[in-house]
Amino acid sequence: MSLFSKLKEGLNKTRQNLTQRLGALLAGSSRLDDDFFDELEEILLTADVGARTSMELVERLRREIKDRKITDPAAVGSLLEEEVARMLGEEAPRLSWAPSPPTVILVVGVNGAGKTTTIGKLAYQLGREGKKVILAAADTFRAAAGEQLAIWAGRAGASLIRHQAGADPAAVVYDAIQSARNRRADVVLVDTAGRLQTKTNLMEELKKIRRVMERELPGAPHEVLLVLDATTGQNALSQARLFSEAVGVTGIVLTKLDGTAKGGVVLAIAAEMGIPVKLVGLGEGLDDLKEFQPREFAAALFSGLAGEKEE
Amino acid sequence: MAVFASLADKLQETFKKLRAKGKLTEADVNTAVREIRLALLEADVNFKVVKDFINRVKERAVGQEVMRSLTPGQQVVKIVHEELTALMGGSESKINWASQPPTVIMLVGLQGAGKTTTAAKLARLVQNQGRRPLLVAADVYRPAAIKQLQVLGEQLKVPVFSMGEGNSPVDIARAAVEHARKFGSNPVILDTAGRLHINEAMMAELAAIKEAVNPQEILLVVDAMTGQDAVQVASAFHQQLGLTGVILTKLDGDTRGGAALSVRAVTGCPIKFTGVGEKTEALETFHPDRLASRILGMGDVLSLIEKA
């Protein structure tokens, strides 16, 4: 199954609602008047794009429509898609790799966002590409977090570095990096405990993990992924801001896009902070992690508009 | 966030300017209403709920109480706060007990919402009331879900009923209630697997559990950070199961928690508890007025209102 159709499948419910509404709006409007733009704003709000970003987007659309002298409401669909894709960045952003192995990827996020599952899926994919993967169980806090990661390591065929419950997470990371060196592993994926971004002591713990990485392996971490639950509303902005301040987020993984949530808040994050979405989670299975494609994401969100063909 | 942290200030400012003109008009109130709308949306209150709400506030605001007031800004804040509090319903942190023990409490919700942790928190709460709860591991899907509940049960010295991953959750639930009856455990707290509200097979499984053990409480566990989709999620769970209450988790962060309003509006079910941390003691009763202040981003709203 191609990424596009998988993504579309995942976004199916989402798109139906959004598209149905937009479709009705486009078909039912004969003029691009204030009501039209109000309705458009509402549709964006439903997708968690947020009040400010929605207003900005609608403003920008109004300007474009004026500049290009567009009078047909039906043409607005493709224009909207264009704007959204532009906001998310034109290129599909890739994971960064160390010039020479091992590459260290630190995975952070609030409680229950999908960090451990994402690591399991990613380990599986990298393993299938022939890479030697080590998982570091640096969540030593949550009940059975280590056991959970161990099961994923087994499924993915990756090695696991794990200490006992309550151990210092930075020590786990230290061990994992030594082990990666000794065993000539390609990638170290570091699973951290979920934490709310406002908890200063827990954010300090993350900083310490990062410092250990930097000290033990110059250039590490090569990627700091913030895992965001697509169901999350505007708090995701605070998450992006505070995790970035603490450990320098380089990319977002948007999980649980197989539900009806749209994850529209990533638009606001892209607009305000320029952090790209790199991966999307579309389920709980090994294969349910995909690369994020801005154009396809926007297209999947708004397809069916402007006479675009459904596949 | 900071922009909206001062909705109260903003409203006061708006009205101060307006008052310089001598008298307030409906258009003036509209300006204030726009600010309120924005604040609610940024707090993740569902936009439809916002719409209805705004209309109600406007009706009251253009009425005598604001127009005649010397402090219209504070009056509007007061009205908004009152309406929000009313919308969220009274405080009702009580569990419905069965006339014939054991009482069965079933926790349901999306993946990662906090069901397993909340199950342990509830066990601790009722244990402190002198009861003998039984935790039931009815999540056979998530890796190490059973182990997670067992670790929590061990910490609390609460027994955990489990039949491994090879049995259906319906059979596990039925057997657990049997077990509780035999050994005098009460209540029986069922931890179910996280699932999407659009997954028909998984939703049917919950309905089958309900059918099998007839729970007194079916509580939807909702992440307080949930956005606009809370409405879809809550209505799907409510339609298919008939919820008896809601537990709002992860309120220990900086989320405004506007989803609470949406969930309440859609289901009409009381919010019974809130989760305010990862530890098993971090369960609190729900205070509608506090959440109203929080949604509006006004910690000092109460003192303001007293002056109004």
Ligand SMILES: Nc1nc2c(ncn2[C@@H]2O[C@H](COP(=O)(O)OP(=O)(O)OP(=O)(O)O)[C@@H](O)[C@H]2O)c(=O)[nH]1
């Ligand atoms: N439907 C769906 N569920 C997901 C996805 N990703 C993760 N989950 C589920 O979400 C729940 C939480 O996932 P975890 O990987 O444990 O989340 P976490 O961030 O590691 O959680 P903590 O370590 O407790 O903070 C689990 O039930 C996962 O199966 C996804 O893309 N889609």
Ligand SMILES: Nc1nc2c(ncn2[C@@H]2O[C@H](COP(=O)(O)OP(=O)(O)OP(=O)(O)O)[C@@H](O)[C@H]2O)c(=O)[nH]1
């Ligand atoms: N900060 C905070 N974390 C919480 C709260 N409640 C639960 N958590 C955390 O949220 C994460 C997910 O909690 P779980 O209890 O595993 O959630 P779940 O709904 O059982 O997840 P699944 O079984 O995968 O669907 C864990 O890291 C918990 O420690 C809360 O009130 N505050």
Ligand SMILES: [Mg+2]
């Ligand atoms: Mg985890």
Ligand SMILES: [Mg+2]
């Ligand atoms: Mg669970």
